[in-house]
Amino acid sequence: MTTVTVSLPDKQYDVLIERGLLDQTGQLVAKQWSPRKIALVSDDNVAPLYQAQVKDVLTAAGFEVHCYVFAAGEASKSLTVLANLARQMAADAFNRDDGVIALGGGVTGDLAGLLAATYMRGIAFIQMPTSLLAQVDSSVGGKTAVDLDSIKNIIGAFYEPDLVIIDPNTLQTLTQRDLVEGYGEIVKTAALEGGEFWQLIETINAPADIMTHAPELSARSIHYKASVVMADETESGSRQLLNFGHTIGHAVEALADGALRHGEAVSIGTVAIMTVFENADLAEKGITAQLRDRFSAVGLPVTDPLLTSPKVLTKVKNDKKNRHGHLNLVYLTAIGKPAIKSVPSDDIASFLQLTTHD
Structure with missing residues (x-):
């Protein structure tokens, strides 16, 4: 055990x-x-x-x-x-x-x-x-x-x-879709931690691989989350890192009105936010393609027509995690190297419009 x-x-x-x-x-x-x-x-x-x-x-x-x-x-x-x-x-x-x-x-x-x-x-x-x-x-x-x-x-x-x-x-x-949905959060967490966890993710190329490695995937995911929660139980500091992929993901999930599962929205949101930061030269070149490949390997969606909707930017701007007129956007400079950029709410639309879709 x-x-x-x-x-x-x-x-x-x-x-x-x-x-x-x-x-x-x-x-x-x-x-x-x-x-x-x-x-x-x-x-x-x-x-x-x-x-x-x-x-x-x-x-x-x-x-x-x-x-x-x-x-x-x-x-x-x-x-x-x-x-x-x-x-x-x-x-x-x-x-x-x-x-x-x-x-x-x-x-x-x-x-x-x-x-x-x-x-x-x-x-x-x-x-x-x-x-x-x-x-x-x-x-x-x-x-x-x-x-x-x-x-x-x-x-x-x-x-x-x-x-x-x-x-x-x-x-x-679980249905295959329900199983794969959960894997969206696993890839997110592995990308935050990097190291051996990300190396394990690089070996997962089908839903059957998720089932094979399920105990280890759970253990590694929870170990990382527990370490973050222990440092910041009420999300006032480093626990915000766990929101990686969620800012845009939550907006798309809400607008999809039930057509997208949470893990699918996280996959879409992760690729979208990393596209923004990579295009802004704030992230290592090629990192978005790495993430897209790992999500796609098990059939998770990596883009959605809703990303072109102005309603996404409205949802993001009004995110409940908006604090004192700023929204903290979580991204990776490289695999295993998360960072947070604080963007004024009034500037969030222009910042994300660098591109939120391919």
Whole structure:
């Protein structure tokens, strides 16, 4: 078993990675929590696959498990669904000594995490990510949130889990598109770190290679993210590096209105932002082609017609990470060498119009 420890000023927790861990959930949670009620939260895609299995092993370990299911999809990241889940927990008499487990992908982790953070002002929380995107990114770092209208993740909290349990075997039930989507975040992270991680990425040339190397890809991604989070838990400094590819990516994802997955938008956004910086002679020549090649190798999109829309620039200018009239754009001077350029909001359109597409 691979263990990555996240040590923060007020909390320490482990991320456990090994094939077959779902069957060990009962004993792993029992080491962390005393007997209590557990709200096991999943969407209606994951629940039929794994919820009964996890409930059985938790029950055998002495926990009282209540299974809650919501409709799969980004639309469920809402205050309405959050309230419905809280209402069910209240009806089942959950109290501050109980806990929430998120069993599913990124939407489940965000929603159940905010549920744990806000129910009775905060109860215990464990992440069990089942998608590649969640296993390599969103399950670690404590970000929980729901959307409001068309604004992603605008209502949320930093709320770290007590434990993260990752079983790469759950990836076998993903569609190829869902598997590959998560790889978008992996390439982003490997490009930030460079070194052996990027060398591993250079050997991934098909979706099957992702499955083969899934445990190592998760471990390396989480190790890098954990190191950044430990240095800057609330995103006031170096944690901003994790936004690489997201500034334009989030804008395109929002405008796509569900037609693009998050990891696909990150792929597009990463290539777009590096095109800008390479054309501005602020990045090593050829770096954009390297990134484009690694995304394309597994079938991720690297451009989109929406990049030519003026609405992209409007979305970027109004990004929620805009601070004091400036937007910090993350880029690479070379693989493994990230940098941040602060651009005044009023200048962002002219800066990005250097080119955001081929």
